[in-house]
Amino acid sequence: MVNMFISYCQKDEVYADNIDLYFKDKDIVLHRDIRDISSWKSIREYMQSIRDMDYAILIITDNYLKSFNCMYEILEVMKERNFQDKIFPAVVEKSIYNSPGRIKYITHWQEEFKKLKVEMNKIDDVINAGSIIDDLKRTQNITFNIDEFLGKIADMNNPSVQDINESIENKLREKGLLNDEKECKLIKEKDVDIFSKLDIPKMFLDSEPTDLEKNKFMANSFSKINIMLGELCEQLENESGSIQVKIDRVDSRTMMYEFYRNGSQVRALKLFLGNPFGGKEYSISISCEQFSRGNNNSFNGIFSPKVEKGQLMLHSILSISGQKTMPVEEAVKEIWISHIKPYIER
Incomplete structure (x- = not known):
């Protein structure tokens, strides 16, 4: 088992969730604060454990x-x-690639x-501020070392955030730390193929994906x-001087995007994962409100799972151009063009 530490800011947990989900069924133990720090345990001791890991994934925002x-x-x-040999940077804040950034x-x-330092000087007796002095020293240490750290990260050929999971997996395979999936499958079939031993047809094993597979x-x-x-x-914010976007993770299944032009809200978009009409399968629903968060009862778009040519894809039910099946990248394009772009360009 490979032990990896996910280092991230909780405000950006959507990136950590994506990595967590991808490596869930692989030979990797992902260490993350939401699992590894139990009630009343030391946060600092947990952070220090990063040195004990084989690798650390750094979500740099x-x-x-x-x-x-x-x-x-x-x-x-x-x-x-x-x-730098034991870190996998996932660089979201791309400004660090240049000196001004x-x-x-x-x-x-x-x-x-x-x-x-100014606040600490307000304490009459510094002897009574032991922990504050420690924080001051650590802050100064960050000041001394952040340039070296950012310089190292900027010099690395980092994959895009969208490709980070596959890139980490490929790197671990190159190092011989992960078994090849096809090889694992052959070994498993060879060792435990009870269907063949009993001469039971196995055609049903390649049938429709299970509810669990679809929901994953x-x-x-x-x-x-x-x-x-x-x-x-x-x-968009970097290239536009008038548009600002407020992104709010309401919970693990709900994301809210609020678009402002010169401080005035022009669009609100909510994405939520669940099964709004009941049933077993998850869907990704879109709810658009002009000036409020609204509720989950108004749907402007829905994506459901659908098998096409043996592969799970997203099926757009309420698309302006009609129902169609698409990969994730095309779904993002449709959301942007249909539900965001017309409103921020007015």
Whole structure:
């Protein structure tokens, strides 16, 4: 088993959820705060455990680079010799690839250090501020090391966030840490093929995907859609001086996108995973409201699972161009063009 630590800011948990789901049934143990820190346990001890892992996945966002806890985990990783050999960066904040972008985070931590120092000086007896002094030292340490860290990350040939799961899996296979799936399947069939021993036909094994397989596919698709929509929104904000996007993860199955032009809301979009009409299969539903969060009773679009040519795909039920089946990337394109683009361009 390969032990991997997911280092991320909780505001960006959609990325961690996607990685979590992908590696769920593989020979990898993913260590994540929501599972590994039980009630009243030390958060700092958990963060220090990152050094004990085989690898660490770093979900590098703006929130991540401004988080004290996330940067503390980075300081722990950097204690390892050649630490870049045991990290898999998933770079969402692409500004770090240029000097002005990296300078922004260096100056951020310089300011954080100054502010904490000013606040600490308000304490009459510094002896009574042991933990504050420790935080001050760690903040200063972040200030000293963040340039080196960002420089190392910027120099790595990092795959896109959409491809991070497959890239990690391929790298682990190259190192011989994961068995080839086809090989595992052959070994399993050879060892436990009781159907052949009893001369029972196995044609039914290649039939319609199970409810569990369909729901896993829909949950994974939901995560991927939100990751790509998040990247589109980020690029939109960077390229437009008037459009701002507020993304809110309501819960693990509901994402809210609010679009503003010069501070005035022009569109609200809600995506939620579930089975709104009952039944066993999950669907991904879209609800659009002009100025409010609305509820889950108004549907502007629905994607359900459908098998086409032996492969699970997304089936758009309420598409403007009629019902059709598509991969995740095309579903994101349809959501953007049909439910977002016309309203932010008015």
